[in-house]
Amino acid sequence: MAALSAKNDVFQAIADPTRRKLLKLLSKEEMPVTVISGHFPMSRTAVSKHLRVLADAGLVKERKVGRETRYKLEPEPLVELKDWLQYFELFWENKLSALKLLVESDEQDV
Template sequence: MSDQAKHDVFQAISDPNRRTLLKILDNKEMFIAEITDYSPISRTAVNKHLHILSNAGVVTSRKVGREIRYTLKPEPLVEIKVWLMFFEQYWDVKLSALKKYVEEDNE
């Protein structure tokens, strides 16, 4: 699959079901049936979401017998962390302004 055909990490985690799957896979390697037991969505939907996460490089898979085991691969999520860090400057300014406002109001 070409890089252009791969999903980007932001798109991959945009769906709440996929974010749930990432949490389920935290520090675990699991078969799709195990993942489905912890997920509120159907096995077919889990499979579809895992495929998208795999294409984005956020999960890896390996075949064990007739089943496929999935594992979280968090390294691509660093791209999101870096992007969010840019916006921290705005949060810090807003939080400082709020703190100043609250402290002035209490005096």
């Protein structure tokens, strides 16, 4: 199964709501898995699996401090996501402009 051995990309990594919450949590400070798992209604093993997916995508870095592993957000890979979403902003802007024109024209008809 090549898909299992391949590293996760940013899009796969953020697809899961738990992993998105992990990213938000880690955006504030570096934390060990014991502290991180206290924020989630799941086992430490489950949290570690989510952290592994994020690490494989380059979204979190881990470092050993004594016997514990600490995790922190690495935001650089999110640029790929930002660039992809930026393309679609054109469509959002066009829809908002059209809505503005529609609302303003309705106001003039009143």
